[in-house]
Amino acid sequence: xxxxxxxxxxxxxxxxxxxxxxxxxxxxxxxxxxxxxxxxxxxxxxxxxxxxxxxxxxxxxxxxxxxxxxxxxxxxxxxxxxxxxxxxxxxxxxxxxxxxxxxxxxxxxxxxxxxxxxxxxxxxxxxxxxxxxxxxxxxxxxxxxxxxxxxxxxxxxxxx
Amino acid sequence: xxxxxxxxxxxxxxxxxxxxxxxxxxxxxxxxxxxxxxxxxxxxxxxxxxxxxxxxxxxxxxxxxxxxxxxxxxxxxxxxxxxxxxxxxxxxxxxxxxxxxxxxxxxxxxxxxxxxxxxxxxxxxxxxxxxxxxxxxxxxxxxxxxxxxxxxxxxxxxxxxxxxxxxxxxxxxxxxxxxxxxxxxxxxxxxxxxxxxxxxxxxxxxxxxxxxxxxxxxxxxxxxxxxxxxxxxxxxxxxxxxxxxxxxxxxxxxxxxxxxxxxxxxxxxxxxxxxxxxxxxxxxxxxxxxxxxxxxxxxxxxxxxxxxxxxxxxxxxxxxxxxxxxxxxxxxxxxxxxxxxxxxxxxxxxxxxxxxxxxxxxxxxxxxxxxxxxxxxxxxxxxxxxxxxxxxx
Numbered sequence: 256x257x258x259x260x261x262x263x264x265x266x267x268x269x270x271x272x273x274x275x276x277x278x279x280x281x282x283x284x285x286x287x288x289x290x291x292x293x294x295x296x297x298x299x300x301x302x303x304x305x306x307x308x309x310x311x312x313x314x315x316x317x318x319x320x321x322x323x324x325x326x327x328x329x330x331x332x333x334x335x336x337x338x339x340x341x342x343x344x345x346x347x348x349x350x351x352x353x354x355x356x357x358x359x360x361x362x363x364x365x366x367x368x369x370x371x372x373x374x375x376x377x378x379x380x381x382x383x384x385x386x387x388x389x390x391x392x393x394x395x396x397x398x399x400x401x402x403x404x405x406x407x408x409x410x411x412x413x414x415x
Numbered sequence: 416x417x418x419x420x421x422x423x424x425x426x427x428x429x430x431x432x433x434x435x436x437x438x439x440x441x442x443x444x445x446x447x448x449x450x451x452x453x454x455x456x457x458x459x460x461x462x463x464x465x466x467x468x469x470x471x472x473x474x475x476x477x478x479x480x481x482x483x484x485x486x487x488x489x490x491x492x493x494x495x496x497x498x499x500x501x502x503x504x505x506x507x508x509x510x511x512x513x514x515x516x517x518x519x520x521x522x523x524x525x526x527x528x529x530x531x532x533x534x535x536x537x538x539x540x541x542x543x544x545x546x547x548x549x550x551x552x553x554x555x556x557x558x559x560x561x562x563x564x565x566x567x568x569x570x571x572x573x574x575x576x577x578x579x580x581x582x583x584x585x586x587x588x589x590x591x592x593x594x595x596x597x598x599x600x601x602x603x604x605x606x607x608x609x610x611x612x613x614x615x616x617x618x619x620x621x622x623x624x625x626x627x628x629x630x631x632x633x634x635x636x637x638x639x640x641x642x643x644x645x646x647x648x649x650x651x652x653x654x655x656x657x658x659x660x661x662x663x664x665x666x667x668x669x670x671x672x673x674x675x676x677x678x679x680x681x682x683x684x685x686x687x688x689x690x691x692x693x694x695x696x697x698x699x700x701x702x703x704x705x706x707x708x709x710x711x712x713x714x715x716x717x718x719x720x721x722x723x724x725x726x727x728x729x730x731x732x733x734x735x736x737x738x739x740x741x742x743x744x745x746x747x748x749x750x751x752x753x754x755x756x757x758x759x760x761x762x763x764x765x766x767x768x769x770x771x772x773x774x775x776x777x778x779x780x781x782x783x784x785x786x787x788x789x790x791x792x793x794x795x796x797x798x799x800x801x802x803x804x805x806x807x808x
Contacts, residue, residue, distance in 0.1 A: 262499075264499055265570070281558045291557060
C-alpha cells in the first residue's frame with residue numbers, strides 16, 4: 256500500500272492511500288490522540304464524503320480489531336516461509352490442566368518445545384504474553400514450534 | 416462600594432458577552448464581530464457607557480493580546496514553521512502581496528501617512544486563523560486535501576506578523592530613523608535567535624518548564640510569557656511578539672498541556688480585548704468609514720479568494736477545492752484588530768481604528784458564510800462544467 260503523508264500545521268498529520276477498490280482513504284492523527292478516518296468523494300476527490308471522529312480509546316480498539324487477524328495471517332505466512340515450523344491456534348477446554356495456571360507453570364517452552372506467541376481472549380488479542388500470563392477457559396493459545404512441540408501443547412490445552 | 420460598582424459593570428459586560436457568544440454559535444458565526452459591537456455599545460457615545468470597569472478592561476485587553484499570541488504560538492513548533500516556510504513560500508508570498516496591496520492603496524487614496532498606510536496594509540493582509548480553523552473543523556474539512564494548503568498560509572501569515580508587528584511598533588514610536596532601525600533589527604534578531612534556539616533546545620526548554628500539575632504549569636507558562644512580553648515591550652519589539660515567541664519555543668507535551676489550561680483564559684481575555692477595542696471607537700465614527708470599509712471588504716473577499724484559488728491550484732486541487740480554499744481564507748479577525756489596536760494607542764490616524772472595526776465586522780461575518788456556501792457553489796459549478804463538456808465523463 257502506497258501511503259502518502261501530509262503535515263497539518265497546528266493539528267497533526269494526515270496519511271492517505273487509495274484502496275484496491277478505488278476509494279481514497281485518509282487517517283488524520285490529531286496531536287491530542289483523536290483520530291479521524293476520512294473517506295474521499297469520488298466526484299470531488301479533494302473533499303471528504305464521510306469523516307469518522309474517534310477518541311484515542313476508540314482508535315486503539317479499532318486498531319486492535321484491524322491488527323489481530325493480520326498477526327494470525329503473518330504467522331501463517333511465517334509457517335509457509337520456514338519449513339518445519341508449525342503454528343496453531345488451540346482452544347483451551349474446561350477440563351485442561353492449564354486452566355487457571357500461568358504459561359510458565361504449565362506450558363514452558365523448555366518442556367513442550369513450542370512458544371506461546373499470542374493468546375486470543377474474546378475479541379482481544381494479547382501478543383507475546385508474559386510467563387506469568389494466566390490462561391482461562393476458552394482462550395485461544397497460539398503456539399509456534401516443532402510439530403511435536405505444538406502437538407504437546409495441543410494435548411495439554413485439550414485436557415489430556 | 417467602589418468594588419460593588421466594578422463587579423456589576425464587569426459582570427454585566429462578561430455576562431452580556433456570554434449571551435452574544437451563544438447567539439453567535441447558534442447562528443454559526445464567529446463571536447468576534449458581536450464582541451466588537453458590544454464594545455461600541457458600551458463605549459464613548461454608546462448606549463451604556465462604563466464608568467469604573469474601564470481601567471480593568473484596558474489592562475485585561477493587553478493581557479488578551481499576549482494570550483492570543485501565546486496560544487497561537489503554542490499551536491506551532493519551530494520545526495513546523497521552518498518546513499512550512501520552505502514548502503509554501505510561494506503561496507505565502509502571493510498571499511501577503513495580493514492582500515496587503517488593497518490596504519496600501521486605500522491608505523494612499525485616503526491621504527493617510529506612511530505609517531497608517533502600512534498598518535492598513537497589514538489589516539487587510541492577515542486572515543483570522545481563529546475563525547478559519549474553527550470553520551474548517553465545524554465543516555468537517557480537516558481531512559480535505561486543500562486544508563493543508565490553507566493552514567500553511569495561515570502559519571506563514573502568523574510568522575509574517577512576528578516580523579510586521581515589531582516593525583510597526585518601531586515606526587509608531589516615531590523616533591529617529593536610526594532608533595527605528597535598531598529596534599526593528601533587534602526584533603528580527605530575537606525572532607531568529609528564538610527560532611534557532613527552539614529548533615536545537617526546544618525539548619530541553621520544554622522539559623524545564625513542564626509540570627504534570629496543571630496549576631504549576633499554568634503559572635509557569637503564563638508567568639514566563641508575561642515576563643518575556645514585558646521585556647519585549649520594553650525593547651519596543653511589542654509584547655505580542657514576545658508571547659508568540661514563547662509559544663513557538665515550547666513544544667511537545669508542555670505545549671499540548673499548556674494550550675489546554677490556557678485556552679479558557681485566552682477566551683476570556685481575548686473577548687475583553689475585542690470589547691476594549693470597541694469601547695475606544697465612537698459608534699458615530701463608523702458612519703464615516705462605512706463606504707471605504709465595505710469597498711475594502713469587497714476587494715478583500717476577491718483577493719483572498721484569488722490567493723486560495725492559486726495556492727490550491729498549485730498543489731493540484733480541483734475546482735471545487737480551490738473555491739473552498741479561497742472562501743476559507745476570507746475571514747479577518749483578531750490580528751487585524753491587534754494591528755489597529757497598536758495604532759490606536761500611538762494615536763496616528765483616528766479613523767484607522769473605526770475603519771478596522773467596520774472592516775473586521777464585515778469580513779468576520781462574510782468569511783464563514785462564504786466558506787459554508789463554497790460547497791454548494793463548487794458542486795453547481797462542477798455540474799455546469801460537466802454539462803458543458805459531456806464527452807469528458
